[in-house]
Structures are given as structure tokens and as C-alpha cells.
Amino acid sequence: MMNETILLCDDDLEIVQSASIFLEQEGYEVIKAYDGKTALTIAKTRELQLMILDIMMPELDGLSLTRALRAFTNAPIMLVTAKSEDVDKIIGLNFGADDYLTKPYNPLELVARSKALIRRYTMLGAAEMKPSLYRSGGLTFDLEMNTVSVNGDPVMLTATEMRILKLLMAHKGRVFSIREIYENVWQAEAFSPENTVAVHIRRIREKIEIDPKNPEYLKVVWGIGYKIEDIKTQR
Amino acid sequence: MGIKLKTLRHSDKDRRGGTAENANWSVDQAETAAEIARQMNVKTGKLNTLIAILLTACIAFASVVLGVIQVVDDEMDFYQTWRFSNYYNNILQEVIYYADLLKHQEEGDNENDANIASWKSNLAAYGRFYYRITDLTTGEILTQSAQFDKQQQYAIVISTIEDAEIETLYRTSETQSVLTNVRLYENSVERLQNYSLKIEAGIVAYDDYMVGDELHDRFEYYYFFSQLTPYLTWMVIGGFITGILALWLFGIMIRRLLRAPNRYKIADLLPSDIALILLGCIVVLAGAIFFDALEPDLFWRGNDIERAGMVALLFVLLICASVISALAASLLCSLFEGTMIRKSLIYRFFKGIGNWVGGLSRALFSHGPIRRKLVGFVLLTGVVVACNVLLSMAWSPVLMVFIPVDLLIIWWVFRFVFSLSDIVESVYYAPQREYDMALDIDKMMPALVPFAERLNSMQESVNEAVAEAIKGERLKTELLTNVSHDLKTPLTAVINYVKLLMQHETEDDTVKEYVDVLDEKTQRLKVLVDDILEMSKLSSGNVHLSIETVDLEQVLTQALAEFEESFHSRALRLLRSENDMPVYIEADSDKLWRVLENLLGNIAKYALNGSRVYVVTLIQKNFVQLEIKNISAEPLSQDGAYFTERFARGDQARRSEGSGLGLAIAKELFERMGGHFEVHVDGDLFKVTLVFERSYDMKSSAQDQAMLKSNE
Numbered sequence: 016m017m018n019e020t021i022l023l024c025d026d027d028l029e030i031v032q033s034a035s036i037f038l039e040q041e042g043y044e045v046i047k048a049y050d051g052k053t054a055l056t057i058a059k060t061r062e063l064q065l066m067i068l069d070i071m072m073p074e075l076d077g078l079s080l081t082r083a084l085r086a087f088t089n090a091p092i093m094l095v096t097a098k099s100e101d102v103d104k105i106i107g108l109n110f111g112a113d114d115y116l117t118k119p120y121n122p123l124e125l126v127a128r129s130k131a132l133i134r135r136y137t138m139l140g141a142a143e144m145k146p147s148l149y150r151s152g153g154l155t156f157d158l159e160m161n162t163v164s165v166n167g168d169p170v171m172l173t174a175t176e177m178r179i180l181k182l183l184m185a186h187k188g189r190v191f192s193i194r195e196i197y198e199n200v201w202q203a204e205a206f207s208p209e210n211t212v213a214v215h216i217r218r219i220r221e222k223i224e225i226d227p228k229n230p231e232y233l234k235v236v237w238g239i240g241y242k243i244e245d246i247k248t249q250r
Numbered sequence: 251m252g253i254k255l256k257t258l259r260h261s262d263k264d265r266r267g268g269t270a271e272n273a274n275w276s277v278d279q280a281e282t283a284a285e286i287a288r289q290m291n292v293k294t295g296k297l298n299t300l301i302a303i304l305l306t307a308c309i310a311f312a313s314v315v316l317g318v319i320q321v322v323d324d325e326m327d328f329y330q331t332w333r334f335s336n337y338y339n340n341i342l343q344e345v346i347y348y349a350d351l352l353k354h355q356e357e358g359d360n361e362n363d364a365n366i367a368s369w370k371s372n373l374a375a376y377g378r379f380y381y382r383i384t385d386l387t388t389g390e391i392l393t394q395s396a397q398f399d400k401q402q403q404y405a406i407v408i409s410t411i412e413d414a415e416i417e418t419l420y421r422t423s424e425t426q427s428v429l430t431n432v433r434l435y436e437n438s439v440e441r442l443q444n445y446s447l448k449i450e451a452g453i454v455a456y457d458d459y460m461v462g463d464e465l466h467d468r469f470e471y472y473y474f475f476s477q478l479t480p481y482l483t484w485m486v487i488g489g490f491i492t493g494i495l496a497l498w499l500f501g502i503m504i505r506r507l508l509r510a511p512n513r514y515k516i517a518d519l520l521p522s523d524i525a526l527i528l529l530g531c532i533v534v535l536a537g538a539i540f541f542d543a544l545e546p547d548l549f550w551r552g553n554d555i556e557r558a559g560m561v562a563l564l565f566v567l568l569i570c571a572s573v574i575s576a577l578a579a580s581l582l583c584s585l586f587e588g589t590m591i592r593k594s595l596i597y598r599f600f601k602g603i604g605n606w607v608g609g610l611s612r613a614l615f616s617h618g619p620i621r622r623k624l625v626g627f628v629l630l631t632g633v634v635v636a637c638n639v640l641l642s643m644a645w646s647p648v649l650m651v652f653i654p655v656d657l658l659i660i661w662w663v664f665r666f667v668f669s670l671s672d673i674v675e676s677v678y679y680a681p682q683r684e685y686d687m688a689l690d691i692d693k694m695m696p697a698l699v700p701f702a703e704r705l706n707s708m709q710e711s712v713n714e715a716v717a718e719a720i721k722g723e724r725l726k727t728e729l730l731t732n733v734s735h736d737l738k739t740p741l742t743a744v745i746n747y748v749k750l751l752m753q754h755e756t757e758d759d760t761v762k763e764y765v766d767v768l769d770e771k772t773q774r775l776k777v778l779v780d781d782i783l784e785m786s787k788l789s790s791g792n793v794h795l796s797i798e799t800v801d802l803e804q805v806l807t808q809a810l811a812e813f814e815e816s817f818h819s820r821a822l823r824l825l826r827s828e829n830d831m832p833v834y835i836e837a838d839s840d841k842l843w844r845v846l847e848n849l850l851g852n853i854a855k856y857a858l859n860g861s862r863v864y865v866v867t868l869i870q871k872n873f874v875q876l877e878i879k880n881i882s883a884e885p886l887s888q889d890g891a892y893f894t895e896r897f898a899r900g901d902q903a904r905r906s907e908g909s910g911l912g913l914a915i916a917k918e919l920f921e922r923m924g925g926h927f928e929v930h931v932d933g934d935l936f937k938v939t940l941v942f943e944r945s946y947d948m949k950s951s952a953q954d955q956a957m958l959k960s961n962e
């Protein structure tokens with residue numbers, strides 16, 4: 016199997032050094048860059064499977080770099096920033112970034128997210144688009160096989176969890192209240208379903224999310240219900 | 251010092267109304283007067299009322315009597331009035347004297363020849379009077395006026411006196427009636443009783459008048475007053491009103507005189523011209539009473555009503571005299587003082603107009619309250635319009651003169667209004683406009699320039715403040731971003747290397763232990779940095795809330811589900827109030843989750859293993875109260891308020907994880923949402939109370955919001 020190449024760009028030397036060690040441990044080839052301009056030049060000459068970019072960089076900041084990169088490549092981009100404002104996150108994702116990680120991060124999470132992005136990028140291109148397949152980003156639900164996988168890795172869910180996830184994935188983006196979920200999944204009048212459903216949702220999240228506290232797929236809409244984020248796949 | 255000040259104050263006061271001399275004694279006098287006034291206040295009040303009532307009664311009575319006496323002959327012929335009878339009775343008396351003289355002569359007393367002759371010529375002087383005296387015992391005619399028979403034929407009043415009895419007929423071409431007014435005086439009756447005489451007398455009606463005829467004069471008076479008859483009622487009412495008015499004035503006068511006898515003279519109280527007019531009126535009144543109405547004969551020889559009338563008139567005359575003397579004295583005083591003109595009403599009137607015009611022009615052209623300016627402009631315009639209309643009605647060419655004045659005024663008013671509207675608009679649009687919004691001072695009406703200038707400077711300072719605030723806000727945000735970047739970047743590197751260290755297999759347990767400590771501390775540092783940043787964002791107001799109607803029960807269910815496992819791992823038992831109905835509140839649901847996350851996270855960290863956790867929702871009429879209670883694992887030494895302070899922690903040693911900012915953040919966030927956040931500690935019981943305002947807006951309930959969101 017050919018080694019995937021990751022472009023790692025941050026103006027902080029130590030962060031680049033340390034992070035690259037973690038990524039190289041996973042068998043990726045890491046190209047290091049310390050400013051946006053260099054990163055752009057490298058991205059133009061090399062074929063990359065992932066670009067990890069810091070936002071606050073001299074010369075060319077991460078957001079502008081993302082926009083410039085998106086002009087010629089579909090490879091996944093992960094933005095890393097010290098800012099944790101929701102606004103920055105939204106801007107970053109709108110500029111064409113695929114994921115967003117705030118400093119200080121756990122290097123293991125960086126690795127997990129990188130893996131997921133690369134997997135999604137390299138595998139999903141080959142995967143056929145079956146009509147019997149619900150998909151949101153790296154999360155897929157195969158109706159025929161009745162299996163769930165995240166970035167190609169199968170996830171083991173209980174029957175109830177499967178039914179809940181199936182309901183949510185069938186209507187990506189729609190918010191289901193606890194009562195609705197209960198009535199649809201249990202096929203019974205909701206009496207006091209709250210806790211049951213909420214706990215099931217939490218369990219599902221722990222199985223499919225890299226960071227269950229900051230879920231990527233199964234989101235909590237506080238006071239209203241739950242939904243599966245509709246993540247469009249690149250290209 | 252005090253006295254000096256007082257003197258200054260008083261002299262200032264006197265400068266307006268009095269002379270320079272007044273100023274010298276007014277200090278002492280004012281104090282004495284004030285003292286007297288204090289003492290006499292009650293007495294004076296009563297006395298005033300009494301005097302007022304008395305004087306009103308007198309003057310009213312006088313005016314009524316005057317009216318009645320002068321004009322009582324309403325619808326009476328001249329010959330039926332007292333004016334005639336008074337005159338006629340006197341002549342009759344003279345005739346009786348004459349008759350008496352004649353009888354004396356008869357008895358041989360010849361001394362009176364000259365006397366008789368003068369009486370005869372006297373009687374002949376009453377031009378229209380005729381008489382005949384007959385001795386009844388002899389039937390001889392003693393004397394008679396010339397052409398007696400002819401005169402009796404044309405007589406209009408015919409009297410016959412026989413045996414001291416008189417009968418008088420008033421004879422016109424149509425009617426004939428008895429004149430009861432014509433009487434004999436008592437001394438005449440006595441004289442007549444000595445003899446047996448018949449006296450025939452009367453008045454002949456002529457169309458023309460003789461010069462110097464007293465009867466004619468009397469008729470003139472009669473005619474004049476009979477013309478006034480229709481106005482009798484009004485005269486009486488007028489008399490009353492003037493009486494009351496005069497009394498009121500006198501009341502004030504007297505009260506002031508009593509309070510400060512040396513300060514006030516009557517002339518000070520009445521404007522001099524009014525006093526002059528009053529004086530003239532009273533003099534005329536007194537003269538009329540004295541020369542015309544007052545008849546001494548009537549008093550001695552009239553009937554009771556007439557006598558009473560005379561008494562009243564005398565009384566009125568007395569009052570008149572006193573008032574005249576008072577007025578005259580005060581007028582003379584002011585004349586000598588040279589204050590006569592200054593004290594006149596006309597002077598004051600014109601001075602008032604002058605002041606008013608001065609004030610108006612000052613109000614219009616200099617700065618002052620804007621209301622006064624507006625009123626001034628309206629009045630000015632009104633006056634000009636009124637002048638236009640009135641003068642051009644009187645004389646149309648005036649209009650030509652007024653046209654330029656009108657144009658000037660119109661231009662003026664328009665400029666004023668435009669300037670004003672500029673100012674008003676500038677105020678109205680001030681929040682929307684940016685920096686260059688100053689009013690053009692040159693275009694402003696001079697009267698409004700101060701306002702415009704004030705407004706400009708105000709807006710300038712507002713702009714400065716806004717710019718300052720924007721700059722400060724930007725600095726703060728930049729600082730936050732920079733600090734977070736500069737803290738987080740090295741921390742990231744540290745965490746990375748610690749993790750790398752941990753991956754290294756090492757035999758040395760000490761190294762392993764050290765690395766573990768490093769790992770733990772970096773994790774704490776991470777949490778701390780995040781919390782500090784969140785706290786500073788909160789306190790700098792850098793938090794945007796999107797408040798909507800939220801079902802609190804739903805949020806609680808979701809939040810509790812998130813902590814289900816961590817509670818379970820510490821064997822915490824959750825006891826939650828049963829609420830089947832949704833409980834709607836106004837909140838930002840994401841921020842509410844952050845609050846609950848902090849609170850429940852604390853419980854998961856600090857609650858006693860195996861204890862119970864209570865989550866209770868209390869629904870009140872206007873608010874919802876959420877209580878979260880748990881038993882602390884460590885003894886809580888501080889009171890509740892301490893825990894919401896920054897960097898506050900249950901254990902003073904600060905060994906446990908957490909930044910100590912959790913509750914402070916929760917409180918700050920919650921209070922930003924408009925709720926009330928309170929921590930109570932009772933022994934080991936740790937209780938957090940959250941009070942939400944209850945939402946009754948069911949239209950935007952959480953379920954509808956869900957539908958909206960899903961449709962997007």
C-alpha cells in the first residue's frame with residue numbers, strides 16, 4: 016500500500032516536529048512547512064492526501080491558504096487554531112476545510128481525525144454509491160447489510176441503536192425530538208421516554224464519534240432533540 | 251455683615267419701587283413692620299373684614315338712596331315730584347306769611363308797610379305763581395296777584411286753603427288728580443288758625459320760560475334725571491360693584507397701613523392716575539350731593555323717608571370728605587416726592603409693555619429657554635397679522651407699508667423653523683450618522699446658535715467616546731486572541747511532547763511517575779487556559795446570546811443523559827421531579843447547556859460517592875425555579891456565595907482537577923441570560939438554585955422551533 020502524504024503546516028517549529036512524529040508513527044509521510052506560502056508551493060507540486068494547516072500563520076494565513084488550495088485540490092484540509100470561536104469554525108468550514116481542531120489538542124485526537132479524513136478521502140472515492148446506503152461524511156449506514164461504518168471501520172451497534180441511527184440518517188439534517196424518536200423506534204406511545212432515548216443517543220455517539228463531547232455526526236440540539244449532521248462529501 | 255447684606259437686599263428691592271430715602275429707613279422699618287404684622291395679623295384680619303362689610307353697606311346704601319332720591323319720579327309728572335312740591339310748599343309758606351302780615355296790618359300795626367311791599371314783590375317774582383287771599387269773615391279779598399282770574403283759568407296746579415286745610419289739584423287737559431305732596435308746614439298751620447282766611451293759589455302752565463325762573467331750573471334737573479330713569483337698575487348695580495371694589499381696595503390699603511404704617515401711603519397702593527380719577531369722581535359726587543340732593547328744608551320739613559335719605563346722604567358726604575382728604579393728601583405727597591408719574595397706572599402699563607417687548611426681543615435674539623423663543627415667535631407673528639388686518643381695514647394703503655415688514659417676518663420665522671428642524675433632525679439621526687454630522691453654525695438663526703453649538707460639542711464627545719470604545723473593544727478582542735494564541739501554541743507543543751514521552755518504554759518508574767505528573771498538569775493547564783479565556787470573554791461582554799423559548803425539561807433530560815455514565819461510575823443516584831408537561835423558559839439553549847454542564851460536571855467531580863443527587867423543577871406563576879442539590883464528598887467550609895467567586899474551590903489545597911472557574915462561568919453566563927443564580931451551602935449539602943423567567947409564548951414553543959429547524 017502506497018504511503019499517504021500529509022502536509023503539516025504551522026509556524027511553531029515544536030508543534031510541527033512533535034505532531035509529525037505522531038503521524039509518522041501511523042505510517043504517513045509528513046511534509047513539513049512553516050508558513051503558508053511554502054505550504055502552497057508544496058501543495059502545487061506534490062500529491063497530498065491531507066493538509067493540516069494552522070490558521071494564525073505569517074505570510075499567508077490558514078483561511079486564505081485554504082481558499083487558495085481549494086482552487087486546485089480536493090484533498091481534505093484540517094484547520095488547527097488557537098481560536099475557539101464558533102465564528103472562526105464556520106468561516107473555516109465555509110472556505111472549504113473538512114475538519115477543525117482547536118489548540119491545545121490531544122495529539123492522539125489529531126491522529127484519529129487525520130486517519131478518518133484520509134480514509135474517507137481515499138476509500139469513499141472508490142466506494143460505489145448504492146441507493147441502499149445512507150451517508151454523511153465518513154459515516155455510512157448500509158441498509159442491505161444493516162451495518163454502520165465510520166471512515167470504513169465497522170461500528171458495532173445494538174439493535175435499538177441501529178434503529179435510532181437509521182431513523183436519523185434517513186432524514187439527515189432534521190431534528191428529531193426525544194418523543195418523536197421514541198414513538199418511531201419503539202413503535203409505542205411515549206410515556207416517559209426521555210431518559211432512555213437520551214442515553215441511547217449518548218451511547219451511539221460514543222461509538223461513532225472521535226470526540227463524543229464535540230460530535231461531528233450526531234449532534235445535540237439542546238432543548239429540542241437530536242440530528243445527524245448532513246456532511247457533504249467532497250468532489 | 252448680615253445687616254450689610256440685608257441693607258443691600260432691601261435697597262435692591264427699593265430701587266424698583268421707591269426712592270433712595272426709602273432705602274435708609276426701610277431696614278428698621280421692615281423689621282418693625284414684620285413684628286407688628288405678626289402680632290396684628292389675626293386682629294387686622296377681623297378688623298378689615300368688619301370695616302369692609304360696613305363700608306360696603308354704606309356705599310351700597312348711599313348709591314341706592316342717591317338713585318332713588320334723584321330718579322324716584324319714575325313715570326311721574328314733574329308736578330308730582332318732590333322737586334316741584336318742595337318749591338311750591340315754600341311759596342305757599344311765603345303766601346301764608348304774607349297773609350299773616352296783612353292781618354296784622356289790618357289790626358292797626360302799620361310798621362310793616364315796607365315789609366308787606368317787599369313780600370308782595372317777592373311773590374310777584376315767582377313768575378307763574380298766582381294767589382288770592384280772602385277774609386272769610388268779611389268776604390273781602392285782601393290781596394290777589396295780577397290777572398288772577400285769567401291765571402286760574404290756565405292753572406295746572408290749583409290749591410285751596412281753608413281753615414288750615416289744603417287741597418291741591420293737578421289739572422291737565424285730560425286728567426285731574428290731587429297732589430298729596432303739597433302740604434302746609436306746621437308753623438303755617440299755626441298762623442292760619444288765628445284767622446279765618448281762604449287762600450287760593452296755583453301755578454300757571456306756560457309754554458315758554460322766564461329767565462331766572464327757579465321752577466324752570468327745577469324742571470331741567472327733573473328732565474335730566476328722568477332721562478336716567480331707564481338706567482336706574484344698572485346704576486344701582488354699578489354702585490354696588492364700585493362699592494365692593496372700593497372696599498376691597500380700602501381693605502388692602504388699611505391692612506398694609508396697619509402692617510407697616512410708615513412704609514405705605516395710600517398713594518403707594520393706588521396708582522396715582524387711578525387715585526386722581528377716583529378723587530375727581532368723589533368730588534363730583536360730593537358736589538352733586540351737597541349742591542343738589544341735600545335739601546336742609548326737606549330734612550326739617552320732609553317726611554320720614556326723605557329725612558332718612560338726607561341722613562344717608564350726609565353720611566355719604568362724610569365718607570366722601572374723608573376719602574377726598576386721604577386721596578388728596580397722598581397725591582400731594584407723591585407730587586412733592588416726584589413719584590406721581592412713576593406711580594401711575596399708565597406709566598406702569600407702558601413700562602410693562604416696554605419690559606415685555608424688551609423681554610420678547612431678548613428672548614428672540616439672545617439665548618434662553620427654547621419654549622420662550624417659540625412663544626415669542628408665535629406672538630410676534632400674531633401681533634403683526636393683527637396689525638395688518640386692523641390697520642388695512644382702517645386704511646388700505648397701510649398694507650403697502652406692511653408688505654416688506656411681513657416678508658421680513660416670514661423670512662425670519664422660516665429661518666427659525668428651519669434651524670430648529672435642523673437641530674431636531676440632527677438629534678434624531680445622531681445614532682445613525684457617523685463622524686461628519688456637525689450642524690452648520692453659519693446657517694443657524696442667531697437665537698439658536700448656542701443650541702447648535704452645544705449639540706455639536708455633545709455629538710463630538712459622543713463620537714470620541716464611541717471611537718474610544720470601539721478602539722478599546724478591538725484592543726480587548728485582539729488581546730484575547732493574542733493571549734489565547736500565545737498560551738495555547740506552546741501548550742500544544744508541551745502536550746505533544748508529554749504524550750511522546752509517555753509513549754517511550756522506560757524501566758525507570760521514577761521517570762514514569764514524573765511523566766504522569768507532567769501529563770496531569772498539562773491537562774489541568776489546558777482546562778485552565780480554556781476557562782480563563784471563556785471567563786474573560788464573558789466579562790468583556792463578548793458573548794452573543796440567541797434567546798428563544800426552550801423546554802427546560804427537555805434540556806435537563808438531554809444534559810442528564812450526557813452525565814449518566816459519570817454519575818453511574820460514582821454510584822450517584824439521580825432523583826428528578828416528575829413533570830409531564832413541557833416547561834417553557836426564555837434562554838439560549840446552547841449556553842444553558844454550558845451552565846448545566848458545569849454544574850453537573852461539578853457534581854460528578856465533587857459529590858460523595860453513592861449519595862443522591864436531586865434535580866427539582868418548581869413551576870411558579872411567573873418563573874421557574876430549578877434546584878440542583880447534592881452531598882459534597884469534602885466538608886464545605888465556605889458559604890454559598892464564595893463558590894461563585896473566581897478561582898473558588900471547595901478544597902483549599904486545590905489538589906483536585908478543575909480551574910475553580912466553573913461556577914463563576916456558570917453564574918456569569920446564566921445571569922447574562924437574565925436569570926438568577928444562587929449557591930447555598932448547608933453543612934454538606936450543596937445546592938444551586940436557578941431562577942428562569944417563565945415563557946407563556948406558546949406559539950414559539952420548542953416543538954415549533956424543532957419543525958422550523960428541520961425544514962431549513
